[in-house]
Amino acid sequence: MNREMEVGKYLARIGYRGPTEPTPENLMAIHRCHLLSVPFGSLAIHCGERIVPELPLLYRTIVEQRRGGFCYELNGLFSWLLEELGYPLRLLSAQVRNTYTDRFGPPFDHLLVLAELGGRSWLCDVGFGRAFRTPLPLEAGRPESQENGLFELGCEAGTWHLRRWVGAASRDAGEAGETLYKFSLEGRRLEDFRPMCEYQQRSPSSxxxxxxxxxxxxxxxxxxxxxxxxxxxxxxxxxxxxxxxxxxxxxxxxxxxxxxGIELRNPLVPRDDEIVPPPVEY
Incomplete structure (x- = not known):
């Protein structure tokens, strides 16, 4: 199996044709193209395919087979692309607030990428359905308006959280907004997410x-x-x-x-079941 990334093929997959030098402007453009090109979701699971967070496998699925995936796949592979392009970064563990159960998932529930550029940290997330389109500077209390909502990071006792309002007017009207997930800044490795990758594929709380x-x-x-x-x-x-x-x-x-733009290799079993709240509150 090929263990090297063909950067040109990856950039073509996401429709990016601009400069790639490590700058905040280029990071924003690459991130946006990724979100507008690669679907986020769970289709492989319901085609009976096992997802393993290993970079060559992720590259084959997303770039060569032109499929989508969930955070361990999309953000995991995106971090490899950024590393190949010379972007300093680290992986972060996050916990998503499930909109169906109103509970946070366990640690390593979500994988994030934090890039370090120009003396600032930039939160990246191409593996979340309601995510921001371009990276957010890691600054608390700094709302940023994008096409799909108003996003704001906050931090309490070392735990960061991301909040979203559908429109700026709702925040101005005093609405609390929707907390999407919480995370810490401790650096992680891709293999640290392997147990939760398995959990997401079989748990009734996933x-x-x-x-x-x-x-x-x-x-x-x-x-x-x-x-x-x-x-x-x-x-x-x-x-x-x-x-x-x-x-x-x-x-x-x-x-x-x-x-x-997805053609599945195995039959899909449609599913839309109720989600069971996790037995432990995180």
Whole structure:
């Protein structure tokens, strides 16, 4: 198996044609292209495929087979790309607040990338459906407006958290916003996430195990497949609007190909089950 990355193929996969030198501007452009090109989701799990967080395997899946994946795959591979391009970085462990159970997942529930450039730290995340489009400077209390929402980092007793408002007006009106996840700044290794990668593929408390889905950022919105539904979201200055279309099993492969650029090698079993809250509160 090839253990070397072909950077040109990776950049072509995400549609990036600009400069790659380690600068904040280039990091933002590469990050944005990645989110607009590579779907996030759980399809492999529901095709009976086991996901192993090893870089050559991730490269083959995402770049050569033009598939998507979840955070261990997408952010894991993205960190390899940045390293090849000369970006100083470290991996971070995060815990996602599940929107279905309103509980945080266990440690190593989510993988993040922190890049160090120009004397500042930049939080990167190309492996999360509601993520920011361009990296956020690691600064507490600094709201940043992007096309898909207003994002703000906070820090309490050494634990960072990321909050999102769908529109700036909602924050101005005093709404608390949605906490997406919390994390620490301790550096991790990709192999540290292996047990949680297994957990996400089989636990009844994991959205990835319970729901067959994928999502892709669009310039002015997002498109999501889940179970037997296609959900199209458009972001506006005042918030967002959504259109949901019911799908037959026969339509799903065509939708995945036309809207997400994904052709599966094994049959997909659609699934949209309830998620069981984890037995322990984190």
């Amino acid at each position: 959205i990835f195990a319970c729901k067959a889905f994928c999502s892709l950022h669009l310039p002015r919105g997002m498109v999501t497949y889940m179970g037997w539904r296609l959900i199209e979201t458009e972001y506006t200055d005042g918030g967002r609007s959504r259109v949901t279309t019911q799908l037959t099993e026969e339509q799903i492969p065509l939708v995945l190909k036309e809207r997400f």
